[in-house]
Amino acid sequence: MIYDALIAPFVDYGFMRRALIACFALALGGGPIGTFLVLRRMSLMGDAMSHAILPGAAIGFLIAGLSLWTMSIGGLIAGLAVAFLAGIISRVTALREDASLAGFYLISLALGVLIVSTQGSNIDLLHVLFGTILSVTDDALILVASIATLSIVTLALIYRPLVIECFDPAFLRATTGGGTVWHFIFLVLVVVNLVAGFQALGTLMALGLMMLPAAAARFWAGAVWSLAALSTTLAFLSGFAGLLLSYNFNLPSGPSIILTAGLVYVASILLGTRDSVRTRYFPRAHFHD
Amino acid sequence: MKPVPPLSVADLTVAYDRVPAVHHLTGSFAPGSLTAIIGPNGAGKSTLLKAIAGLVPLSEGRIDGANGNIAYLPQLAEIDRSFPITVIDAVSLGLWREVGLFRAITGEHVKRARAALTAVGLGGFEGRQVGALSAGQLQRALFARLMLQDAGLILLDEPFAAVDERTSADLMQLVEGWHREGRTVIAVLHDLERVRESFPETLLMAREPVAWGATANVLTPENLRRARYVSDAWGDAA
Numbered sequence: 368m369i370y371d372a373l374i375a376p377f378v379d380y381g382f383m384r385r386a387l388i389a390c391f392a393l394a395l396g397g398g399p400i401g402t403f404l405v406l407r408r409m410s411l412m413g414d415a416m417s418h419a420i421l422p423g424a425a426i427g428f429l430i431a432g433l434s435l436w437t438m439s440i441g442g443l444i445a446g447l448a449v450a451f452l453a454g455i456i457s458r459v460t461a462l463r464e465d466a467s468l469a470g471f472y473l474i475s476l477a478l479g480v481l482i483v484s485t486q487g488s489n490i491d492l493l494h495v496l497f498g499t500i501l502s503v504t505d506d507a508l509i510l511v512a513s514i515a516t517l518s519i520v521t522l523a524l525i526y527r528p529l530v531i532e533c534f535d536p537a538f539l540r541a542t543t544g545g546g547t548v549w550h551f552i553f554l555v556l557v558v559v560n561l562v563a564g565f566q567a568l569g570t571l572m573a574l575g576l577m578m579l580p581a582a583a584a585r586f587w588a589g590a591v592w593s594l595a596a597l598s599t600t601l602a603f604l605s606g607f608a609g610l611l612l613s614y615n616f617n618l619p620s621g622p623s624i625i626l627t628a629g630l631v632y633v634a635s636i637l638l639g640t641r642d643s644v645r646t647r648y649f650p651r652a653h654f655h656d
Numbered sequence: 657m658k659p660v661p662p663l664s665v666a667d668l669t670v671a672y673d674r675v676p677a678v679h680h681l682t683g684s685f686a687p688g689s690l691t692a693i694i695g696p697n698g699a700g701k702s703t704l705l706k707a708i709a710g711l712v713p714l715s716e717g718r719i720d721g722a723n724g725n726i727a728y729l730p731q732l733a734e735i736d737r738s739f740p741i742t743v744i745d746a747v748s749l750g751l752w753r754e755v756g757l758f759r760a761i762t763g764e765h766v767k768r769a770r771a772a773l774t775a776v777g778l779g780g781f782e783g784r785q786v787g788a789l790s791a792g793q794l795q796r797a798l799f800a801r802l803m804l805q806d807a808g809l810i811l812l813d814e815p816f817a818a819v820d821e822r823t824s825a826d827l828m829q830l831v832e833g834w835h836r837e838g839r840t841v842i843a844v845l846h847d848l849e850r851v852r853e854s855f856p857e858t859l860l861m862a863r864e865p866v867a868w869g870a871t872a873n874v875l876t877p878e879n880l881r882r883a884r885y886v887s888d889a890w891g892d893a894a
Binding site for chain 2: 524528530537541543
């Protein structure tokens with residue numbers, strides 16, 4: 368019974384196995400990156416960036432149809448362009464980075480929807496916006512897995528400056544003469560992981576598997592490494608549970624996965640061991656010496 | 657600690673939006689000297705420290721002898737106190753020049769970090785979260801980090817501004833210790849009593865240097881009145 372509900376779909380169907388592996392790879396890269404997005408208060412910037420990918424993917428689609436590689440490269444170029452432009456504008460003008468990013472991503476998103484809707488069918492638009500995790504190809508799996516590997520290795524390399532830049536940016540500037548380079552490397556990682564996620568979950572929900580588990584982990588874990596490990600675990604479990612929901616109740620897979628992650632997030636807000644609603648309103652007695 | 661070169665500034669001007677904050681400053685800090693920088697608000701004291709630390713571009717003039725071997729404590733630390741990091745990890749950031757991106761933090765390093773924490777009176781706080789420290793305890797932790805940086809030139813911008821009397825007395829002892837070890841220490845201060853008591857040299861500035869030398873010769877009523885006057889005159893012009 369339990370086997371039928373939880374295991375059998377993955378044993379019986381190749382597309383379910385592929386989807387599960389894609390979720391695993393996305394969780395490996397997205398967990399730590401989402402953790403840093405939350406710690407750097409960049410959640411909404413991540414959201415903006417995920418929308419900015421759309422026109423690039425759309426142009427890729429125009430050139431070669433539903434091709435994994437052209438759409439990914441297009442999305443990558445568009446995402447990086449918006450991230451760098453926003454970063455540069457905020458450093459040379461008075462506009463703050465969040466405002467300049469919002470400006471660019473709105474232009475980018477409108478352009479993307481325009482391209483897809485004038486040149487393709489609505490089915491194509493849905494495909495780009497919401498992804499197709501149940502029809503992940505071998506190529507897409509290799510791409511997603513490669514991006515996960517690249518992300519983890521790069522994060523390991525820039526871990527120290529990244530942590531210092533979150534915790535005490537002035538110290539990093541004074542001791543190493545700059546934090547901008549680490550910031551941009553991190554932005555590149557965010558964009559690359561969003562491109563990986565959009566293959567499976569679409570541009571609108573790619574961020575979900577990165578952001579929701581990381582935000583949920585904040586209510587349980589108290590160190591950077593444990594936050595990253597927990598958000599990876601939660602992301603994978605959300606993917607697993609979401610796929611089963613989608614299979615057993617015949618629901619669209621992307622929203623099922625993200626809603627599962629959302630459920631974990633809400634439960635963590637309410638029940639987490641750190642600064643959650645529960646600890647706020649039902650505190651344990653404080654220490655008496 | 658590496659030997660400390662003399663630190664000299666020559667005709668230094670630093671301007672924000674063309675309004676000079678430090679204006680034609682010339683002079684030098686002897687190796688191993690302990691100098692207080694005092695002056696009214698807006699006199700360019702913090703800007704001078706930032707210029708020495710290499711954090712603001714110079715509009716004119718030169719700074720010599722300020723390369724690399726510097727530890728700088730800003731006035732308002734931009735520290736994110738909600739960041740999940742333990743006290744010993746935060747203090748170990750002071751080892752950056754030794755360990756950089758990849759080198760391991762050895763047992764020897766950990767021992768030094770613990771010793772620094774004990775020296776600032778935070779022994780036993782290693783595993784606490786930084787967010788749980790009080791303002792005074794955080795300032796002590798930042799002093800421990802300065803100790804690990806092991807720099808020949810130490811710049812302190814109002815190090816005692818937000819801490820109580822006992823903490824500032826403890827921290828002042830550390831500063832005097834650094835002075836005895838032959839490090840050059842420059843501190844921006846407002847407490848003239850403390851300057852008279854503990855700092856052999858003083859630079860009194862109001863954008864331009866008003867007086868620079870032995871503290872007793874600098875802190876005269878006449879000089880202090882002039883500093884106020886110069887500052888007010890600039891305020892009217894700008």
